[in-house]
Amino acid sequence: MRIGQGFDVHQLVEGRPLIMGGITIPYEKGLLGHSDADVLLHTIADAALGAIGEGDIGKHFPDTDEAFKDADSAKLLEHVWALVKEKGYKLGNMDCTIIAQKPKMAPYIEPIRERIAQLVEADVSQINVKATTTEKLGFTGRGEGIASQAVILLVAE
Ligand SMILES: Nc1ccn([C@@H]2O[C@H](COP(=O)(O)O)[C@@H](O)[C@H]2O)c(=O)n1
Numbered sequence: 001m002r003i004g005q006g007f008d009v010h011q012l013v014e015g016r017p018l019i020m021g022g023i024t025i026p027y028e029k030g031l032l033g034h035s036d037a038d039v040l041l042h043t044i045a046d047a048a049l050g051a052i053g054e055g056d057i058g059k060h061f062p063d064t065d066e067a068f069k070d071a072d073s074a075k076l077l078e079h080v081w082a083l084v085k086e087k088g089y090k091l092g093n094m095d096c097t098i099i100a101q102k103p104k105m106a107p108y109i110e111p112i113r114e115r116i117a118q119l120v121e122a123d124v125s126q127i128n129v130k131a132t133t134t135e136k137l138g139f140t141g142r143g144e145g146i147a148s149q150a151v152i153l154l155v156a157e
């Protein structure tokens, strides 16, 4: 059994789509990054890499590499999950928190869980996704960015 945690932040800017957990969410701004900036999938990838002792996504997918420019983070997570399986693990469960003042994530939580379940070859019941504001405090509260946290438990295949 192995545990890993992930944390990531991306800036919210105009002129970008908001992609969260592999789902495009209608909003006036989107997240800025070298990739599609899917902060939730990055967090999950980092938690999984942490659990198997394989560093972080910056090590596997450097933001100096043009190959990852505008990368689909779902593909990055699939690559990470192949490493998890190679090491002989599968998902026990994961618990994630999206930290965003806006937009309201509640309507998108179920589609996000289902997409993550596909990517990590698990049942949706093994994946919990929550959202919280920071009560208008700090950079997330001012709507300057979105943060995300995740904890993952891996179990032997
Ligand atoms: N971006 C968000 C933030 C929160 N929610 C939901 O609202 C509930 C209350 O949020 P607080 O920050 O006031 O605790 C939270 O538990 C979520 O269900 C959301 O959907 N989207």
Ligand SMILES: C[C@@]1(CO)OP(=O)(O)OP(=O)(O)OC[C@H]1O
Residues within 6 Å of the ligand: 008, 032, 033, 034, 035, 036, 037, 038, 042, 057, 058, 059, 061, 062, 063, 064, 068, 069, 070, 071
């Ligand atoms: C995913 C990668 C690679 O495209 O780029 P970003 O989208 O900028 O994301 P970040 O979480 O800052 O770091 C990982 C990167 O190397």
